[in-house]
Amino acid sequence: MSDCRKAAPEPAPQARAVALRSVITCPHCGTARVEQMPVDACVIAYHCTGCSALLRPRRGDCCVFCSWGSIPCPPVQTGNCCG
Numbered sequence: 001m002s003d004c005r006k007a008a009p010e011p012a013p014q015a016r017a018v019a020l021r022s023v024i025t026c027p028h029c030g031t032a033r034v035e036q037m038p039v040d041a042c043v044i045a046y047h048c049t050g051c052s053a054l055l056r057p058r059r060g061d062c063c064v065f066c067s068w069g070s071i072p073c074p075p076v077q078t079g080n081c082c083g
Contacts, residue, residue, distance in 0.1 A: 018077050022069035028053045037065055039074050042081065 020039065024046060025032040031050025037043070042063035046055045058067040062081050065073040075081040 018074045019071045020074065022065045022071040022073075024055070024064065024068045025070075026050055026053060026055065027068060035065075035069075037069075037071075037073050042066075042073055042075060 018039070020037055021034055022037055023032050023034050026048040029048065029051040031048055033049055035046075042057075043065060044057060044063055046064040046068070047053070048055060055064050055068055057063050061067040062076065063073050065071065066076055071077075073081070
């Protein structure tokens with residue numbers, strides 16, 4: 001007699017929580033500030049609150065959070081980044 005039971009389905013992968021805050025550190029003056037990240041967009045310009053420098057993403061990064069933040073932007077975290 002053969003066993004015709006189906007194998008149990010594999011559990012769905014755990015959804016990772018998306019971090020919405022990142023510490024941006026200015027490469028010019030070292031000022032660090034916690035900032036809220038948008039869930040559905042990449043931020044391409046940021047004014048440093050210490051020295052007023054305009055921060056832009058480094059080549060190859062989609063946004064300032066990916067370049068200068070402690071945590072990459074939500075679109076990168078979820079794998080839905082357009083950049």
